[in-house]
Amino acid sequence: QSVLTQPPSTSGTPGQRVSISCSGSTSNLGSNSVNWYQQFPGTAPKVLISNNNQRPSGVPDRFSGSKSGTSASLAISGLQSEDEADYYCSSWDDSLNGAVFGGGTKLTVL
Amino acid sequence: QVQLRESGPGQVKPSETLSLTCTVSGGSVSGHYWSWIRQSPGRGLEWIGYIHYNGNTVYNSSLKSRVTISIDTSKTQFSLKLNSVTTADTAVYYCARSSSSWSANFDSWGQGTLVTVPS
Numbered sequence: 001q002s003v004l005t006q007p008p009s010t011s012g013t014p015g016q017r018v019s020i021s022c023s024g025s026t027s028n029l030g031s032n033s034v035n036w037y038q039q040f041p042g043t044a045p046k047v048l049i050s051n052n053n054q055r056p057s058g059v060p061d062r063f064s065g066s067k068s069g070t071s072a073s074l075a076i077s078g079l080q081s082e083d084e085a086d087y088y089c090s091s092w093d094d095s096l097n098g099a100v101f102g103g104g105t106k107l108t109v110l
Numbered sequence: 111q112v113q114l115r116e117s118g119p120g121q122v123k124p125s126e127t128l129s130l131t132c133t134v135s136g137g138s139v140s141g142h143y144w145s146w147i148r149q150s151p152g153r154g155l156e157w158i159g160y161i162h163y164n165g166n167t168v169y170n171s172s173l174k175s176r177v178t179i180s181i182d183t184s185k186t187q188f189s190l191k192l193n194s195v196t197t198a199d200t201a202v203y204y205c206a207r208s209s210s211s212w213s214a215n216f217d218s219w220g221q222g223t224l225v226t227v228p229s
Contacts, residue, residue, distance in 0.1 A: 002154055035215045044204055044219035045155070051215065088155055090214035098170050099145070099157035099214035 003028060004089050004102035011108040012079045020105045022072040022089035028100055032092040034072040036065055039086045039104075048087070049074060076107075084109045112137030114205050114220035121226045122199075128192040128225055132205030139163045139186050143208045145216060146179060146190045150201035160208070161188055168211070200227045 005023040012018040022034060033052045037045035047056055049065035052072070064075045076083055089102040118130035132144065146158040159169035161179040169177050173192070181188040192199060202224050206216035 032212065033215070037216075044222050045216075046219070047215065047217055050217070056217065090155075090216075092212045092214050094212075096171060097168060098159075099147075099216075101155040101157070101214075103154045 002103040003093060003096070003100035004091065006087075006089060006102035006105045008103070009106045009108065011110055012076075013110050014079055014081060016079045017075060017077040018079055018107065019076075020074045020087050020089075020107070022074070022102050024070050024072075024091060024100075026070060027095035028070075028091040028093040029067060029072055030070040031094050034065065034067050035090045036063075036074045037088045037090065039088065045088060079109055081109045083107060112207065112218050114207065114218055116203060116205050116220045116223040118223060118225070120224060121228065122195050124196055124227055124229075125194055128190070128195050128199060128227075130190045130203055130205075130223065130225070132188050132190075132220055134186040134188075134207075139181065139183050139188070141209070143211060143213070144179075144181065144188045145206045145208060147204045147206055147216070147219075148199075148201040149204065149222070153198075153201070156201075157214070158190065158192075160211075162211070195227045197227050197229050199225070201225060 036049040038048045039045040052067045053065045093100045113135045122128045143160045145160040161167045178191040202222040204222045205220045207218040
């Protein structure tokens with residue numbers, strides 16, 4: 001059972017816009033920023049969005065992040081086949097005094 | 111471009127100690143926080159703990175009694191020891207870097223190493 005809650009899966013067709021939600025509590029998303037990671041099978045996660053909505057260098061602007069209260073969302077516009085991957089949210093939890101992750105969302109591009 | 115690489119045994123017997131090392135290249139360990147994170151099918155991504163270059167550590171409370179993270183700044187390496195392992199500790203173990211405390215923004219990761227604890 002992960003501290004942050006994500007839908008297990010979602011899907012979309014090429015060109016479509018999809019959103020992945022991440023739900024937490026006052027001790028994590030309510031107090032600290034959210035980060036999003038993209039992971040392909042057999043590889044390490046790669047940071048996609050940091051500090052709620054910042055894209056590291058090299059990340060396409062098709063990816064965007066937002067946070068409101070204890071919930072956050074990752075949006076992917078202009079969906080491409082190469083976006084098919086697992087996506088994880090993370091935050092710091094003040095009560096647990098540690099980093100926490102969501103359970104991950106598997107994105108399928110139909 | 112900093113690179114991280116995990117190394118250590120791929121299999122550890124139950125009740126023994128898991129020991130892994132992360133070697134940092136292309137950058138300094140100074141000014142950063144160095145974490146261990148593991149991933150298993152049943153438990154997803156789990157943060158184990160971090161060490162600051164000055165030696166301060168913070169551990170996941172659920173693993174704190176079994177974990178030790180240490181750093182060797184001269185070798186730009188940091189290490190993980192997890193004792194009394196069980197099959198539940200079977201996972202891919204990653205080392206990762208963050209730039210501040212109270213942060214889950216891991217901007218560099220190693221490629222991961224699979225550690226199996228057989229039943």
